[in-house]
Amino acid sequence: MPAFSRFTPLISSLPSTVPFVGPEALERKIGSAVKARIGANENGFGPAPSVLAAICEAAADTWKYADPENFDLKAALASHLGCRPENLAIGEGIDSLLGQIVRLVIDPGLPVVTSFGAYPTFNFHVVGHGGKLVTVPYVGDREDLGGLLDAVRRENPPLVYFANPDNPMGSWWDAGDIVAFAKALPETTLMILDEAYCETAPASSTPSIEALIDMPNVIRTRTFSKAYGMAGARVGYAITTEGTAKAFDKIRNHFGMNRVAVAAATAALKDQAYLGQVVADIKASRERIAAIATANGLNALPSATNFVAIDCGRDAAYARAIVDGLLQHGVFIRMPGVEPLNRCIRISAGKEADMRLLEEALPQVLKSL
Numbered sequence: 001m002p003a004f005s006r007f008t009p010l011i012s013s014l015p016s017t018v019p020f021v022g023p024e025a026l027e028r029k030i031g032s033a034v035k036a037r038i039g040a041n042e043n044g045f046g047p048a049p050s051v052l053a054a055i056c057e058a059a060a061d062t063w064k065y066a067d068p069e070n071f072d073l074k075a076a077l078a079s080h081l082g083c084r085p086e087n088l089a090i091g092e093g094i095d096s097l098l099g100q101i102v103r104l105v106i107d108p109g110l111p112v113v114t115s116f117g118a119y120p121t122f123n124f125h126v127v128g129h130g131g132k133l134v135t136v137p138y139v140g141d142r143e144d145l146g147g148l149l150d151a152v153r154r155e156n157p158p159l160v161y162f163a164n165p166d167n168p169m170g171s172w173w174d175a176g177d178i179v180a181f182a183k184a185l186p187e188t189t190l191m192i193l194d195e196a197y198c199e200t201a202p203a204s205s206t207p208s209i210e211a212l213i214d215m216p217n218v219i220r221t222r223t224f225s226k227a228y229g230m231a232g233a234r235v236g237y238a239i240t241t242e243g244t245a246k247a248f249d250k251i252r253n254h255f256g257m258n259r260v261a262v263a264a265a266t267a268a269l270k271d272q273a274y275l276g277q278v279v280a281d282i283k284a285s286r287e288r289i290a291a292i293a294t295a296n297g298l299n300a301l302p303s304a305t306n307f308v309a310i311d312c313g314r315d316a317a318y319a320r321a322i323v324d325g326l327l328q329h330g331v332f333i334r335m336p337g338v339e340p341l342n343r344c345i346r347i348s349a350g351k352e353a354d355m356r357l358l359e360e361a362l363p364q365v366l367k368s369l
């Protein structure tokens with residue numbers, strides 16, 4: 001089928017790709033519904049009842065655009081975090097903010113440092129802006145802060161990406177190590193500290209807001225998609241210095257936020273009791289997943305996220321066969337994309353009904369291989 005002939009050279013050179021195939025596409029492919037949706041690191045415990053009430057209340061106002069300054073959400077976040085509203089940028093999920101950050105600092109051909117096998121949507125944005133990915137291997141199934149710093153010193157990149165805790169392995173570093181890494185960076189390298197999963201991680205792994213808030217070359221990204229159970233709402237935020245935060249105004253989609261979703265996020269912040277309950281549910285579910293893995297002779301890795309990476313002890317083909325086999329039983333999970341991480345499968349925390357389906361299907365799949 002013909003395509004327009006005058007796309008930019010960069011766009012013409014890019015492969016047609018999607019960072020992740022969604023479970024809906026898999027359902028269309030297998031012709032049946034997924035029964036246990038525990039593959040996309042969504043949070044099946046869902047948003048708080050108070051959030052659902054806020055969504056209902058906001059729904060009738062959906063004829064209005066959202067406040068382009070996101071004033072109320074910024075104010076609520078600032079008071080929750082202990083920073084100023086000017087320290088924040090709001091976006092359509094972290095995914096959107098990642099694209100904006102890449103756009104702010106990357107010209108075609110410039111290097112960007114990340115870990116080999118880290119969050120693919122970030123890579124997607126880098127490639128989409130013509131950046132050159134420089135990857136550093138995981139060491140011991142964890143991102144290698146020392147290796148990333150060496151790569152930064154070698155390549156002088158405008159951008160380095162680091163997720164704490166990380167996806168897809170669920171590993172984490174202590175706050176002190178992260179702060180030391182940030183302070184060791186040249187001022188001309190911007191660090192994205194992706195904290196999508198910080199709410200489910202040990203408190204000792206999250207630097208305080210004050211620890212990094214004066215560093216113009218550090219942007220922390222957070223989301224309502226994970227612990228707050230609002231992945232479909234698409235609300236994320238960046239925390240940085242006032243000066244760096246202001247740069248987002250140059251390129252962001254000022255009317256991009258969904259008014260109902262912003263109201264939902266503002267309500268979610270107020271319901272910290274519910275968040276605490278869900279974080280406990282996620283922890284219990286992680287333990288349940290680990291127990292199911294152990295009962296099947298597989299090795300669950302420690303996780304600070306809402307998912308568990310499980311070492312299946314063999315190669316990527318074996319892990320892939322487990323992922324595909326589980327899907328035949330209606331259990332949707334995923335696996336890391338590159339070696340050596342792709343000897344693992346990755347299962348998101350979920351409700352007990354999901355865990356029972358996993359518990360039933362996994363031994364059957366393993367037996368059939």
Ligand SMILES: Cc1ncc(COP(=O)(O)O)c(C=O)c1O
Pocket residue numbers: 040041092093094095096119163166167194196222223224225231234235236
């Ligand atoms: C490390 C990491 N960052 C960002 C995201 C996406 O967050 P959002 O839904 O806010 O775009 C994910 C989702 O899986 C993730 O694992």
